[in-house]
Amino acid sequence: MAEHNVCVELVRERQKCTFEVQELIHLIDGGITATEERREVENVVCTDPRIKDVVPEEYLSHKERYENAIRKNCILQEILKKYTEKRTWDNFRPSNKYRISSGVVKDISPFMLHTGMFIPTLVNQSDDEQKAKWVPKAMSMEIIGTYAQTELGHGSFIRGLETTATYDPNTEEFVLNTPNLTSYKWWPGGLAHTANHCIVVAQLYSKGQHYGVHPFFVQIRDIETHVPLPGIKVGEIGPKLGFQTANNGFLGFENFRIPRRNMLMKNAQVLKDGTYIKSKNDKLTYGTMVFVRVIILFDLAFELSRAATIAVRYSAVRHQSQLKANEPELQIIDYVTQQHKLFIGVSTSHVFRVVGLWLWNTYVKVNADIGKGNMDQLPELHALACCLKAVCSRDAAARVEEFRLACGGHGFMTSSNLPIINGIVSASITYEGEFSVLMLQTARFLMKAWNGVLARKTLTPTVSYLSKFSNSDRVQWANTTAGIISGFQAAAAGKTKEAYAAIQSYLKPGTDYEDAWNSASVQLVSASEAHCRAILCEISWSEMQRLSKTVSPNLGKVLLELAELYLTYWSLEKRGDLLMYTTISTADIAKLQARYEELLALIRPNAVGIVDGFDIRDEILNSTLGAYDGRVYERLMEEAKKSPLNAEPVNESFHKYIKPLMLKAKL
Numbered sequence: 001m002a003e004h005n006v007c008v009e010l011v012r013e014r015q016k017c018t019f020e021v022q023e024l025i026h027l028i029d030g031g032i033t034a035t036e037e038r039r040e041v042e043n044v045v046c047t048d049p050r051i052k053d054v055v056p057e058e059y060l061s062h063k064e065r066y067e068n069a070i071r072k073n074c075i076l077q078e079i080l081k082k083y084t085e086k087r088t089w090d091n092f093r094p095s096n097k098y099r100i101s102s103g104v105v106k107d108i109s110p111f112m113l114h115t116g117m118f119i120p121t122l123v124n125q126s127d128d129e130q131k132a133k134w135v136p137k138a139m140s141m142e143i144i145g146t147y148a149q150t151e152l153g154h155g156s157f158i159r160g161l162e163t164t165a166t167y168d169p170n171t172e173e174f175v176l177n178t179p180n181l182t183s184y185k186w187w188p189g190g191l192a193h194t195a196n197h198c199i200v201v202a203q204l205y206s207k208g209q210h211y212g213v214h215p216f217f218v219q220i221r222d223i224e225t226h227v228p229l230p231g232i233k234v235g236e237i238g239p240k241l242g243f244q245t246a247n248n249g250f251l252g253f254e255n256f257r258i259p260r261r262n263m264l265m266k267n268a269q270v271l272k273d274g275t276y277i278k279s280k281n282d283k284l285t286y287g288t289m290v291f292v293r294v295i296i297l298f299d300l301a302f303e304l305s306r307a308a309t310i311a312v313r314y315s316a317v318r319h320q321s322q323l324k325a326n327e328p329e330l331q332i333i334d335y336v337t338q339q340h341k342l343f344i345g346v347s348t349s350h351v352f353r354v355v356g357l358w359l360w361n362t363y364v365k366v367n368a369d370i371g372k373g374n375m376d377q378l379p380e381l382h383a384l385a386c387c388l389k390a391v392c393s394r395d396a397a398a399r400v401e402e403f404r405l406a407c408g409g410h411g412f413m414t415s416s417n418l419p420i421i422n423g424i425v426s427a428s429i430t431y432e433g434e435f436s437v438l439m440l441q442t443a444r445f446l447m448k449a450w451n452g453v454l455a456r457k458t459l460t461p462t463v464s465y466l467s468k469f470s471n472s473d474r475v476q477w478a479n480t481t482a483g484i485i486s487g488f489q490a491a492a493a494g495k496t497k498e499a500y501a502a503i504q505s506y507l508k509p510g511t512d513y514e515d516a517w518n519s520a521s522v523q524l525v526s527a528s529e530a531h532c533r534a535i536l537c538e539i540s541w542s543e544m545q546r547l548s549k550t551v552s553p554n555l556g557k558v559l560l561e562l563a564e565l566y567l568t569y570w571s572l573e574k575r576g577d578l579l580m581y582t583t584i585s586t587a588d589i590a591k592l593q594a595r596y597e598e599l600l601a602l603i604r605p606n607a608v609g610i611v612d613g614f615d616i617r618d619e620i621l622n623s624t625l626g627a628y629d630g631r632v633y634e635r636l637m638e639e640a641k642k643s644p645l646n647a648e649p650v651n652e653s654f655h656k657y658i659k660p661l662m663l664k665a666k667l
């Protein structure tokens, strides 16, 4: 971007920045080479003239919008394929694939589930022979797939799924059926008109026995004609709050036969005669969900960084109201209430990224152990992935909404891109495990851990802090980062203990444990949230501290300010909890408030530099308000002129309806 085109406000903001933006960019990417590689692909994709829309996608019909998304995503796949051949697939990280797809369509790619769940399931749940047969075809897009688990009647309760796969030893095939309306697969992305294959999660029956849900590799459309195969009923589920181009579909089976070897057999198997070989752990079938819950944190960090870039740049460009009489109107970013809305979202993106990397490393380690037959760490990984996915998606949606509000009326414009980002992020609270459902999974783990505390057992690493706070004394508060982390752990331990006690108190004679659990579930979710917040605070602080030592002092200082802002913001938000479980006083809270305001002021001069550090090209931001040059008003007007209603000075509805109405009024 030529600097002479940049509005004066952003030029001044960039001059104020105290650190080297390039250094931050490399830190976020994971090194100079990673930045160069990402930028090279982004440059090729975003400058391809075939990718540019003449008519903005929101003015297209539902059908045209889908067709346009497919056309452009096929171009993207072509380009990515060249890079895949040059390097290995893994080198262009999945989070970068997600990121570049935003430069192609504003909403979600119809191929997202192919990359995000179909391939990972084939890689993680197939045996070696199946992998060798299917994975290369899926990678090269010779076949296109999705992940079909949820049904019209069941999403959260996987054991309640109704689609059946019954083994027929005579033909060595499984017969798939959709017994009821509620058994139709419902929601899978790309299922409607994009995919020709899918992973179907179905109830397995063999030799008259029921063995629970298992994944199957199923072809649903003819490769040449794309016509649905006989016995397949498939279609689109219709418009939604967001995800308009995701092509979410429904799918039903009528005595549809697939070969025996189309059951994914890494974990459980059905032999030719129908004998069932059990998995070492039946929850391994849920492995792809754990994987996606882990990587969702990166996507949330990215979506937050997009919304933050838009809202912070806009807030630097926008002037509104006078603080003092006879002085120019202030840049809205100088109102401290505006900084309060903006900077926590900026900091949260960094927190999600570093905690996401930590979670990813945990996932890789646990998966390697599982490969060697050691499942010991799986429950802890599952508990972590559940609460982090749930809390981070909910936080991200709240922050994106706050960014939208921070842009006033213009934030309501689709052309700001904040409404579309809002739709994308809101969906993540529900998909891949609904918020409360996942929080209650973590609560199960916490209740077991509390049993361990009572039995004086050694706890696993992420809950070991519970033992420190097992007595009823309020924990000594200290107004330091270590003190804040300890305070959050005390709150998590206190809430875990209370939720545990609540279950016991509901367990009157004649009451089932499950009913007592349900009665105590609001407290259980609250305990999970506190546990998750303690993890977010502890890990983000230690990771940002570590990173700050690897960069120049000026950037290191900014990283620590962002990390401390996160801790301080949440201490103030959760002051009620801290008052209950620590010795924090009102004077301590006043000090925290003062430090919070100090941090806002420290971050303020670097705000634009920090969001520039996300290095998001204009084509990927897709926003009239957030572009690098800050030409907000010109872009708003240019986009408004693209409205089809502006193509003619008088719309025909005037002559058809308004004029007759006016004439009738005269009579």
Ligand SMILES: CCCCCCCCCCCCCCCCCC(=O)SCCNC(=O)CCNC(=O)[C@H](O)C(C)(C)COP(=O)(O)OP(=O)(O)OC[C@H]1O[C@@H](n2cnc3c(N)ncnc32)[C@H](O)[C@@H]1OP(=O)(O)O
Pocket (backbone or CB within 6 Å): 094, 095, 097, 098, 101, 109, 111, 112, 113, 115, 116, 117, 147, 149, 150, 155, 156, 157, 158, 159, 189, 283, 284, 286, 287, 289, 290, 292, 295, 299, 378, 379, 382, 430, 431, 432, 433, 434, 437, 438, 441, 444, 445
């Ligand atoms: C160019 C294109 C663009 C490219 C992009 C590339 C980037 C890609 C990005 C990816 C984005 C992907 C978008 C995804 C879209 C949405 C997809 C979906 O929603 S798909 C649909 C997603 N759907 C959902 O997420 C459904 C959510 N529901 C569920 O996951 C389950 O039904 C359940 C967990 C709630 C209960 O399960 P149930 O069987 O009833 O179990 P019980 O409660 O009876 O507990 C029994 C024991 O099992 C334990 N355990 C449980 N799970 C696990 C596990 N995973 N592991 C280990 N353990 C586990 C549990 O702790 C307990 O232990 P204990 O206490 O006894 O010791």
Ligand SMILES: Cc1cc2nc3c(=O)[nH]c(=O)nc-3n(C[C@H](O)[C@H](O)[C@H](O)COP(=O)(O)OP(=O)(O)OC[C@H]3O[C@@H](n4cnc5c(N)ncnc54)[C@H](O)[C@@H]3O)c2cc1C
Pocket (backbone or CB within 6 Å): 113, 147, 148, 149, 150, 153, 154, 155, 156, 157, 186, 187, 188, 189, 243, 248, 427, 430, 431, 432, 433, 434, 435, 436, 437, 440
């Ligand atoms: C945009 C989008 C994309 C999706 N993509 C896919 C896809 O590609 N493939 C796929 O298979 N699925 C997909 N899904 C489906 C998604 O995974 C499910 O919607 C999700 O798992 C929630 O299930 P549900 O819709 O049945 O909600 P429900 O389970 O019916 O939830 C409704 C309410 O009931 C509550 N509830 C349910 N069970 C419990 C419980 N045990 N304890 C307490 N409260 C409970 C929930 O908290 C919630 O408040 C997608 C969904 C969306 C929105």
